[in-house]
Amino acid sequence: MPPPIKHGDIMHRSLKLAAGFLALGFTLSQPACAQNTPYPSKPIKIILAFPPGGSADLIARLVAPAMSERFGQPVIVENRPGAGGAIAIGAVAKAPPDGYTIGVGAAGALAISGIANKRTLYDPLKDLAPIGIMIQAPFVLVANNAFKPKTIADVIAEGKSKPGTLSVGHGGPGTMMHLSTELFKHMSHVDAVVLPYKGTAPATMDAMAGQISLAMSDIPTALPYIKGGRLKAIAVTSGKRSSSLPDVPTFDESGLPKYSATGWIAMVAPAGTPPAIVQRLNTELVAALNQPAIREKIIASGSDPAPGTPAELSQLMRTEITKWETLINEAKIKIE
Structure with a gap:
């Protein structure tokens, strides 16, 4: 026969059960409270x-x-x-x-x-x-002012007439400038030498100095030199003209249809x-x-x-x- 349950045991068990429900209720209420906190409430x-x-x-x-x-x-x-x-x-x-x-x-x-x-x-x-x-x-294809080709069509013609002589610098492996250069080479079927640099600025400076034929530059780097007449802008890579260089045509307009990067x-x-x-x-x-x-x-x-x-x-x-x-x-x- 089981021993009789004492009054104190009943009270103890009741208190433990109540505490458990309170803890469960507090836990369940946590997400609701968090969800009701206005966003943002901190930096x-x-x-x-x-x-x-x-x-x-x-x-x-x-x-x-x-x-x-x-x-x-x-x-x-x-x-x-x-x-x-x-x-x-x-x-x-x-x-x-x-x-x-x-x-x-x-x-x-x-x-x-x-x-x-x-x-x-x-x-x-x-x-x-x-x-x-x-x-x-968009990026901009730039060259020294003495570089004869003026349009993308001219650049392509130059590259095809003298395979392997055109060099194009870019800001580094795996960058958008690198892939934009490779896209130009792939779509135009020009045999050009693609040269990686440690950043856009050195590639742009080498193009301006005539050390390389061309550079695929970003506009913030090239813009002061283009406006200052020290660098020739041949075309921008986007599907429409850039607000910063409204007079510079796109690759598509300048001789490479459907090019866009x-x-x-x-x-x-x-x-x-x-x-x-x-x-x-x-x-x-x-x-x-x-x-x-x-x-x-x-x-x-x-x-x-x-x-x-x-x-x-x-x-x-x-x-x-x-x-x-x-x-x-x-x-x-x-x-x-």
């Missing part, structure tokens, strides 16, 4: 995949204060360059998906890195949540960030980019503001990955 950090002082740094630091003002919270820019932007974007991919750590990177880190470097530790399509495109920045910078969050937070970040980013003063400064730096939706950035990333992966495979491009 937001932008991890920027570029060093201080460049055009991308300028753009991020123009946008951050404008977003901060609308959020009512500080928006802090942290420069974390290296590995073609993969260090910064890799850190974003691993961050908590709560909207307080976001990233700004270029096509190299958001589309090309995973193709060109199989050791990249994140998948742009799986590990990131697109927020929005910030700017588009454009650099871009965009904002992303870690995958799993709530859609409402992604949309809020996009709303404030677009509002900042549409401010007249910010637009004017971005255009003056050599880029074109390109505010858009998360869906548009997602589609751009997919399109760019397919485009450049196809080129790398078809042209058997080695990126080292």
Whole structure:
């Protein structure tokens, strides 16, 4: 026969049960409380995949204060360059998906890195949540003023008449400038020597000095020398003319139909960030980019503001990955 249950035991068990329910209720209420906390309730950090002082740094630091003002919270820019932007974007991919750590990177880190470097530790399509495109920045093919060809058609004719004599410098392996150069070579069937440099500036300087035939430069680097008459601009790589160089034709206009290659910078969050937070970040980013003063400064730096939706950035990333992966495979491009 079981021993009789004492009154004290009943009370003890009741208290333990009540405590358990209270703990369970508190645990279950935690997400609801978190969800009801207005966003943002603390500072937001932008991890920027570029060093201080460049055009991308300028753009991020123009946008951050404008977003901060609308959020009512500080928006802090942290420069974390290296590995073609993969260090910064890799850190974003691993961050908590709560909207307080976001990233700004270029096509190299958001589309090309995973193709060109199989050791990249994140998948742009799986590990990131697109927020929005910030700017588009075409490249410009430049040469010394004594270089005789004036159009892309002239350059192609020169290259085909003297195979292997044209040299084209670019800013480094795996960059958009590198792939834009390879795309020109592939589409035109010109036997040109493609020369990697440690950055755009030295390639541009060598072209200006006549040490190489041509350089695929970014507009912020080349613009002062073009305007100063020290460098010849042959064509811009985008599908439409650049706001910064409205008198310079596109490759398509100048002799290579359907050629198009454009650099871009965009904002992303870690995958799993709530859609409402992604949309809020996009709303404030677009509002900042549409401010007249910010637009004017971005255009003056050599880029074109390109505010858009998360869906548009997602589609751009997919399109760019397919485009450049196809080129790398078809042209058997080695990126080292």
